[in-house]
Amino acid sequence: MRTIGQFRLSEADALTSTVQEAAEPTPGPGQLLVRTEALGVGLGLLRMLRAQRDTRSAPVSPGGEMVGAVTAVGEGVTGYGVGDRVGGVVFDGLYAESVLALPALVSPVPEDVPAAAALALVRGGLVALGALRAGELTTGRSVLVTGAASGVGHLAVQLARAAGAERVVAAVGPTAAAEKAELLRGLGADAVVRYPDEDWGAPVDLVLGGVGDDLVQRGVDLLAPHGRLVAFSAGGGSVDAGSLLGGLKTVTGFSVGLLSRERPELLGAYREELWRFLADGRLRPVTAEFGFAELDRALALVAARANLGRVVLLP
Secondary structure (H helix, E strand, C coil), X not given: CEEEEEEEECCCCCEEEEEEEXXXXXXXXXXXXXXXXXXXXXXXXXXXXXXXHXXXXXXXXXXXXXXXXXXXXXXXXXXXXXXXEEEEEECCCCCECEEEECHHHEEECCCCCCHHHHHHHXXXXXXXXXXXHHCCCCCCCEEEEECCCCCCHHHHHHHHHHCCCCEEEEEECCCCHHHHHHHHHHCCCCEEEECCCCCCCCCEEEEEXXXXXXXXXXHHHHEEEEEEEEECCCCCCCCCCHHHHCCCCEEEECCHHHHHHHXXXXXXXXXXXXXXHHHCCCCCCCEEEEEHHHHHHHHHHXXXXXXXXXXXXXX
């Protein structure tokens, strides 16, 4: 099988890597072997490679999201068999034509869903829908989404519209802003604002914080009285507690990883809902697709914050 390794990231965030042949792994007890159809490329990979570069640490074997078909089952595995189509997360060895996966970290994928679209939903869709539910969005309320053209953000815009939001505002960075605005309005956004803009418009009831950093406080400042910000970005950020008091505002966090351990049945319900939204046309995943040997180009798009939707490798 083909695999990608020997990752090196330059000071300018340019990636070099090597496509090489390797023996196909054999699943051990409690493992699945999955022949991959689609692999995710995102900020998590960029952060990992930057950390390796800056600390000169040991070579990395990145993990992330994948979609594919089960080709072998390890001893003791129940619930999955050869030929089943699955999507989920692996912790390492992602960039290969076959990967080892744990049954608890994957879920069934409908046979009729294209691989790239499925990859966009298996985790990004859960984050978008879960964040909206954590924000208790109801019909007639307003929402602003930061990182709105990202793999999660563009799904959140559509899901907010499907949930009956009265007004959906999409916030994006300055890179490729015109293309992002056109896309997001086509997906249901009523307005598109840029991070550098001084005025983000009227207050909103809910902010989905997909970027972090200074945009967290700015999102809180935009909340209407009794409004809520849901933070789900690894970018961090801080909030002045005093800015919450006068308007009875709240800030909460959302994590798919924690929910998968504490409320797996809830994530299962979210997955079923996402596949229904996809089937009836209320959800349209947008993807930027690259060949297996084009990881450098795919990551460059992510590093430039110029991607529209989810960036995907197709082995």
